[in-house]
Amino acid sequence: MSKLTRRGVMVLGGALSLAGAAKAQIADTERWGLYEIILDGPKTGNPFTEVSLSAEFRNGAQTVRMPGFYDGDGVYRIRFSPETEGAWQWRTMSNAKALDGRTGGFTARPASGDNHGPVRVTPDGYHFAYADGTPFRQIGTTAYAWAQQSDAQCALTLQTLKTAPFNKIRMCVYANVKAEPIEPFAYTGTRPKDWDAKRFNPAFFRRFEDRVAKLQALGIEADIILYHPYDKVHGYGEMARPDDERYLHYVIARLGAYRNVWWSMANEFDLVKAKTPADWDHIGQFVADSDPHQRLRSIHNCKAFFDNRKPWVTHSSIQNGMSVKDDTRAEIYRSVWEKPVVFDEICYEGKSDLRWGNLTGEEMVSRFWHGLIAGTYVGHGEVLTAENLSPDGGWSGIGGRLLGTSASRLAFLKTVMEAGPKPGVDPVDKWWDRHIGGQAGQYYLRYFGDQMLSEWPLELPKQELSGGEQFRVELIDTWNMKVTPVEGVFTMQKKDGYSFHDPARPVIALPGQPWMAVRIVRV
């Protein structure tokens, strides 16, 4: 007889070692929170392959079906994050008698506190917002293997994130193993390459989901990388399709109900030798078909782009740092794929001899600004190490402390973004080398990068202007994080067939320093 609870998490008692882990999970029945059914069931044979389990949740006319998963020691869980408030009833379905036909219910309360729901693509197609409509101004970072490090190291990473500007972090399920295996393994087996793709190791996943839950508590999206090409030790990336599907189903069932989860099919998909673009398309479509919560989906490249027009791709996740050295390059990606663009890897802040790891803080921050005015989003990374370790020892490898100079400037950038138009900045008069992003008629940002200009002709593209509109202008020192108002108001008049300006003040003075921007806001 299974014990059953209607609370988010049931503590099964001291006899089971997973009780501690369960306590660490987020347990609420808010809208967009995590509700969990816990059931006792068969523990003989191979429950991962022999037992099917799901539950149907009903709220009036709405019915959704959630997959369950086996958590070891005879314990089964079904997780659900309700999209709507109110009373929900559920009924389980299983090929195991003990798990089948169980029923229950709960009430999803209104979301509270910092719970804005999961992040989704906005209706315009190029930005992100939480489900409650709050814009999601992506300032991402990457720490591939932070979640597999020691508890002490993970605590340090979380402590760092608490005060960092980042609201999304890219992180691998399978550790980024180059030489030594990391325990616990993701599957049962005591030696690398000697593991059973049909038997997951719940302890491994319980540890991983604990990190995801703690990120959620910090308001940080977990961009979960499902595969990567780096693990020569375990070879998890070389599984056969049925094993891939079992893995995806398991991860989706375990993690998909956390509202801060995003799915990244792979890091550098084109370097995974065992898989073709058709395999990735299958994996992406499988995730889209299997994930009832419909979390965001992307796939990250090395030298070859994926076809990001594929319907299952919700946004593009790009490695090509050169593309955000200039907004006009970055914008092309928006136009060709007609989806949000996230430049998730743009080289790392660091002092490596390797060119992917030698950005100055200034250059890192500059790429974020170029990306912003292109209407795209950018991700941070850092491979600085206090001890001159290999780059993998730095933040973007194993988390820990941030040692670079960019993060504080990205926090400043975030304040600029948050004060900007909703849902985000779009390029204005694209394809004519304006280098202006914003919202035509209302708000404009011009960013000058490493140019050291002493003046700039303040001209606005004609879109949404008819003459007489008034604007206030500010100079933004993006590196020194200062905003300096330009005195007075600018009144727009038609300059020519394409532009408006204030004939009384056609040019504004700039300080001859790099990393300057101009913000122009309608009065």
Place this chain on the structure above:
Amino acid sequence: MSKLTRRGVMVLGGALSLAGAAKAQIADTERWGLYEIILDGPKTGNPFTEVSLSAEFRNGAQTVRMPGFYDGDGVYRIRFSPETEGAWQWRTMSNAKALDGRTGGFTARPASGDNHGPVRVTPDGYHFAYADGTPFRQIGTTAYAWAQQSDAQCALTLQTLKTAPFNKIRMCVYANVKAEPIEPFAYTGTRPKDWDAKRFNPAFFRRFEDRVAKLQALGIEADIILYHPYDKVHGYGEMARPDDERYLHYVIARLGAYRNVWWSMANEFDLVKAKTPADWDHIGQFVADSDPHQRLRSIHNCKAFFDNRKPWVTHSSIQNGMSVKDDTRAEIYRSVWEKPVVFDEICYEGKSDLRWGNLTGEEMVSRFWHGLIAGTYVGHGEVLTAENLSPDGGWSGIGGRLLGTSASRLAFLKTVMEAGPKPGVDPVDKWWDRHIGGQAGQYYLRYFGDQMLSEWPLELPKQELSGGEQFRVELIDTWNMKVTPVEGVFTMQKKDGYSFHDPARPVIALPGQPWMAVRIVRV
């Protein structure tokens, strides 16, 4: 009883007015030439909709089926351009007794003279070559409505093309009519909007195909634009799908056997209000399915890109002149679509107040060079008019004479391309701002655009270099069309983890002038 001939074209005798037009056609039975079956058939009812006609051509094991078309006055034609030499037998199929079951044969001789076959995409996926393997170094131009102008004007255009560098011209089937209708109409009917989509006007198409044939004789590809958004008079772009399909079938049957034909589904597809992207996808797939000769296929945009990964798209045809202001922008299009990229509209050389028509000759030529080193191709256009007519009156509207300064420099560029690697120039070490195109280890081009440099550090990306390779270097003044050898030989040695150079000569002198390039060729 129909008269039947095995020659390419049968002159039916003085009684029929189309004989003259037929004489102007290319008539040979070479490989890749045009073979034509001419048959007499029904002239009552509506032969365009009521009579089906095709022929099966057999050459040993190979069988291909060619569509026929009605040419008016009871005359039917079936055209075929054989891909292989040797003996071909054919048999007709029709629902009209007089046209059904006719048989014949001919021998396709080896190609001769300038007949290199149709242009295709090369196996590497990014370039073009004729069917016999000769690289096709695209230097395109555009004259939308030249083919619908008077015979005298058309003769002038052809005379201009005879000495111009262009080997591809973009041209509309339906004239680019903004105000006045042009006769003959494409369909029967005496007034605009009063025409019958079920009855083509053979005289219109006979005239058009005469232009196509004359371009072929000049070795120029006809990039035929099937639809456009400009004709407010006839509304040919607003037909229903069955009428579209009938039109496409007719044009394919009439023109597809000319080896210089390319299909452009539309100019500025996204401005055609009557059609959605799904409609264009249908049209492109219909052409791919209906054209037994499998001519090249593309679709041209205004502000929204088509999904050029669609299987029926053989190459992308881009309007965005800003993208070839810098090779690193242009290259992105190659990487996202993994197909040849042709920047078919990059603004026009001209002095218009409109920004799409005010390029200097220098800027036009510069865009070609940036495109070249990006591994892409570019198209010319010109709206200069001697008489200060509207821009539509210039070369890119109605053909005639070239008045600009770019064409001669594009001829010079073509000689550089022809002396370059086969099948074309590829970006070397893409995504690292090298601004170098060529063939790694063998051939490099660096282009400086409007930068006026007095020196340049000659560094080559490490790809295909191991040290000891020797290169000769030339300075190319792309505007003044001069090639100046740099004395001696450069012997490469490893400089760092990414580059090679000659330590004895790490920097070369440049003349401090704009529009310079450096060519580096393996000894």
